[in-house]
Amino acid sequence: xxxxxxxxxxLVMGMTNKKSLKCEQHLGHNAMYWYKQSAKKPLELMFxxxxxxxxxxxSVPSRFSPECPNSSHLFLHLHTLQPEDSALYxxxxxxxLAGGQNEQxxxxxxxxxxx
Amino acid sequence: xxxxxxxxxxxxxxEGENATMNCSYKTSINNLQWxxxxxxxxxxxxxxxxxxxREKHSGRLRVTLDTSKKSSSxxxxxxxxxDTASYFCATDPNTGNxxxxxxxxxxxxxx
Numbered sequence: 430x431x432x433x434x435x436x437x438x439x440l441v442m443g444m445t446n447k448k449s450l451k452c453e454q455h456l457g458h459n460a461m462y463w464y465k466q467s468a469k470k471p472l473e474l475m476f477x478x479x480x481x482x483x484x485x486x487x488s489v490p491s492r493f494s495p496e497c498p499n500s501s502h503l504f505l506h507l508h509t510l511q512p513e514d515s516a517l518y519x520x521x522x523x524x525x526l527a528g529g530q531n532e533q534x535x536x537x538x539x540x541x542x543x544x
Numbered sequence: 545x546x547x548x549x550x551x552x553x554x555x556x557x558x559e560g561e562n563a564t565m566n567c568s569y570k571t572s573i574n575n576l577q578w579x580x581x582x583x584x585x586x587x588x589x590x591x592x593x594x595x596x597x598r599e600k601h602s603g604r605l606r607v608t609l610d611t612s613k614k615s616s617s618x619x620x621x622x623x624x625x626x627d628t629a630s631y632f633c634a635t636d637p638n639t640g641n642x643x644x645x646x647x648x649x650x651x652x653x654x655x
Contacts, residue, residue, distance in 0.1 A: 431586065431588065433586070435586075460641075464645075469647065470647065471644075471645055471646055472587075472632065472645035474643075477641050477642065479641070484641045485641050485642060487642075517584065519586055519587070526641040527574070527636045527640060527641050527642055530574070530575055530592065530594065530636075531636075532577060532589040532592055533577075533589065533634075534589065535579075535586030535587040535588070536586050537585050537586045538584070538585065538586050540584065
């Protein structure tokens with residue numbers, strides 16, 4: 430148990446659906462991250478939030494919409510996804526951002542399948 | 545790309561043997577971290593080595609860092625079946641707010 434929880438653990442959705450992924454951290458961290466992990470590809474950073482403010486958006490398509498209402502919660506809203514968006518979506522948190530000897534704590538991930 | 549690259553991509557050893565994985569990167573770094581991921585799960589932090597450190601130990605793990613070669617190695621001694629997982633290095637460059645992960649080394653320890 431890393432102190433970072435993600436729900437749901439598995440999600441199957443059609444291309445016209447709208448769904449949301451939720452991440453919660455119980456570690457008092459200030460930074461939160463969304464990553465996408467596809468088979469045989471490096472972990473792709475999608476978004477970074479620090480003190481609720483978005484600091485990085487790595488050219489993520491607008492069909493992915495993040496929301497960070499407070500430092501403990503992070504959402505990823507999904508709409509009109511494509512089959513190639515099927516992947517494991519990982520949430521992580523850290524005390525501070527890169528550059529401060531910070532380790533990241535990861536949630537278990539949401540396995541997303543887009544039909 | 546600033547991402548680390550692990551080598552080999554896959555490694556299979558007998559229980560009790562040592563496993564060595566390597567990571568190469570391209571830019572100067574603040575620190576380098578190693579993570580483990582069990583199948584379909586989140587990553588778990590193993591060890592962090594700062595740019596001014598050359599070697600670090602944690603239990604059965606030994607990490608080295610050679611900043612002149614921009615490379616790091618992770619050694620797992622006396623491997624166990626429970627060590628079967630994917631291992632990733634993550635670089636923390638001197639600029640930006642991101643950590644950069646590679647594609648990982650898939651380790652299988654055969655009982």
